Amino acid sequence: MSGPGEVAVRVRGLTKRFGAAAVLDGIDLDVRRGEFVALLGPSGTGKTTLLRLLAGLERPDAGTVLTAPRVTTVYQEPRLVVAKRVLANVTLGLPRSARERGRRALAEVGLAGRERDWPATLSGGEAQRVALARALVRDPDVLLLDEPFAALDALTRLQAQDLVAELCARHRPAVVLVTHDVDEAVRLADRVAVLRDGAFAVDRAIDLPRPRGALSGAADPAVREHRRELLTHLGVAPSSP
Numbered sequence: 001m002s003g004p005g006e007v008a009v010r011v012r013g014l015t016k017r018f019g020a021a022a023v024l025d026g027i028d029l030d031v032r033r034g035e036f037v038a039l040l041g042p043s044g045t046g047k048t049t050l051l052r053l054l055a056g057l058e059r060p061d062a063g064t065v066l067t068a069p070r071v072t073t074v075y076q077e078p079r080l081v082v083a084k085r086v087l088a089n090v091t092l093g094l095p096r097s098a099r100e101r102g103r104r105a106l107a108e109v110g111l112a113g114r115e116r117d118w119p120a121t122l123s124g125g126e127a128q129r130v131a132l133a134r135a136l137v138r139d140p141d142v143l144l145l146d147e148p149f150a151a152l153d154a155l156t157r158l159q160a161q162d163l164v165a166e167l168c169a170r171h172r173p174a175v176v177l178v179t180h181d182v183d184e185a186v187r188l189a190d191r192v193a194v195l196r197d198g199a200f201a202v203d204r205a206i207d208l209p210r211p212r213g214a215l216s217g218a219a220d221p222a223v224r225e226h227r228r229e230l231l232t233h234l235g236v237a238p239s240s241p
């Protein structure tokens, strides 16, 4: 597999305030094409705010955010238009000529043949795969994932994680995933950063071999060590030597 590509996200000295409080206080972040970064952090630390700044939906109070041109977000909920069929949801806002690419994107997420179905007939996991296809068809330079697996049941979540890992390895966008799940972060990411009190408490490379589908925290000491360190930085586990 090829190494990381050019920088697709460059954040310098980024500060965002709501009222008097700085939710983000001078943070720096680089993400390269083909690199998968997971963001962990206690509730309310500004993870979603950071994604919104990367997507250009919020303006910084100080500092700079530079991204490659095509930035796409997948959210916790699929956000499908109920009155449009699956393929029309995938190609929403794109010209008719994008329909063939839309079909291919649906096939990539395992939904070939479902083009004319209505969103109401999809399971939660299927609807989220349609949302992924809608992101893919836009050929993003930067893919922002805001807890995209959080609403899925455990088995569907593992399958969706494997699918996202495979799609990102093939298309190689720069990925920023917001999650509360330490195991998910370790399973998917090349780097995991913990956001606390407006800054990164740690930004750690996860140099475990891929594919990681069968990775077991119980069996693998390297996974256990990453998990222990990240939980410590999240303030939910005692520090041990």
Ligand SMILES: Nc1ncnc2c1ncn2[C@@H]1O[C@H](COP(=O)(O)OP(=O)(O)OP(=O)(O)O)[C@@H](O)[C@H]1O
Pocket: 018, 023, 041, 042, 043, 044, 045, 046, 047, 048, 049, 050
């Ligand atoms: N538009 C806004 N106006 C005022 N305060 C806001 C706004 N958006 C976010 N905040 C505040 O900024 C802080 C960070 O919110 P954000 O949603 O980014 O956190 P988060 O880390 O994504 O949280 P969670 O893990 O619970 O999703 C919170 O205290 C939130 O109340």
